[in-house]
Amino acid sequence: NLKNISAETMEKTGRHPCFSFEAHNSYARMHLPVAPKCNISCNYCNRKFDCVNESRPGVTSEILTPLDALYKYRLVKEKIPYLSVVGIAGPGDALANWEHTRRSIELIKEADSEVVFCLSTNGLMLPYYAKEIIELGLKHVTVTVNSIEPAIGGRIYKFVNYREKKYEGAAGAEILLNNQLEGISLLTGAGILVKVNIVMIKGINDSHIPHVVRKVKNLGVFISNIMPLLPAPGSNFADYPQTGKKELNEMRKLCQLDLQQMFHCKQCRADAIGLLADDRSSEFRLTEKKKEA
Ligand code: CLF
Numbered sequence: 001n002l003k004n005i006s007a008e009t010m011e012k013t014g015r016h017p018c019f020s021f022e023a024h025n026s027y028a029r030m031h032l033p034v035a036p037k038c039n040i041s042c043n044y045c046n047r048k049f050d051c052v053n054e055s056r057p058g059v060t061s062e063i064l065t066p067l068d069a070l071y072k073y074r075l076v077k078e079k080i081p082y083l084s085v086v087g088i089a090g091p092g093d094a095l096a097n098w099e100h101t102r103r104s105i106e107l108i109k110e111a112d113s114e115v116v117f118c119l120s121t122n123g124l125m126l127p128y129y130a131k132e133i134i135e136l137g138l139k140h141v142t143v144t145v146n147s148i149e150p151a152i153g154g155r156i157y158k159f160v161n162y163r164e165k166k167y168e169g170a171a172g173a174e175i176l177l178n179n180q181l182e183g184i185s186l187l188t189g190a191g192i193l194v195k196v197n198i199v200m201i202k203g204i205n206d207s208h209i210p211h212v213v214r215k216v217k218n219l220g221v222f223i224s225n226i227m228p229l230l231p232a233p234g235s236n237f238a239d240y241p242q243t244g245k246k247e248l249n250e251m252r253k254l255c256q257l258d259l260q261q262m263f264h265c266k267q268c269r270a271d272a273i274g275l276l277a278d279d280r281s282s283e284f285r286l287t288e289k290k291k292e293a
Helices: 007-013 066-079 094-111 126-136 150-156 169-189 206-218 245-256 288-292
Strands: 028-031 040-042 083-088 116-121 140-144 157-162 165-168 193-200 223-228 273-275
Touching (some): 028 066, 066 083, 066 094, 083 094, 094 116, 094 126, 126 169, 140 169, 150 169, 165 169, 169 193, 193 206, 206 223, 223 245
Parallel strands (some): 028 083, 116 140, 140 193, 193 223
Antiparallel strands (some): 028 273
């Protein structure tokens, strides 16, 4: 599976707190909220979380321009020298705001060639941008795949906006999942490590998750991260039960028989900064004053 993974990718993975359990206590990541627009609507949408990538323009997190992003990166790196990963994960979808996402990465890469970049996306536009992602030199991408059956996806996604058209329910879910799977194959084929995030929703996709994991494993995915549904007030799943820790870990253990699982995800804030377990984002909000400096 990992035959086409380069030494550079392995070295970077050793400094990636999400892709490497060993790295999570010693290396920090920061998220740059440069991607406000979203092209799908998930019924579990909660604007507080980011890597899941289900959120629409965040009401609490600041939105940065690529130049703000570079400024903020420098600010954080100075204070947190063990910062290794810069992630772009929203608060909308990284690929629904591709110009901003790409420019932010280019600017920071120019300033510091050591940075490990990380992208999280719902995958709808992945077939369109996979080539550019590969050319930009990214080695770590996360795609949230909650279902590989349109009927199940239709209960998770309210709509999908694709090429100027809105598709509801199963029709939207089918477009989404086909693009996710195609996009994942393009990335893994180019030696990029792909993590698949899955939100476990009781009674909707829970019994289906092992199928998702097996499918993405066959596409060369590196690791999967099964996360609990945290019912968000105001979302369509507000009244759904929160996935329990026990059932979550049982599902992870079951799926681990097929594919490596992440057990240490913290379901980070949209603007998270620092070690996964020690969020320092409040220290680094860019005020208007700082932006002018
Ligand atoms: Fe951020 Fe996501 Fe990259 Fe990590 S988070 S874009 S892969 S750098 Fe990590 Fe946070 Fe879990 Fe995401 S703990 S929510 S898995």
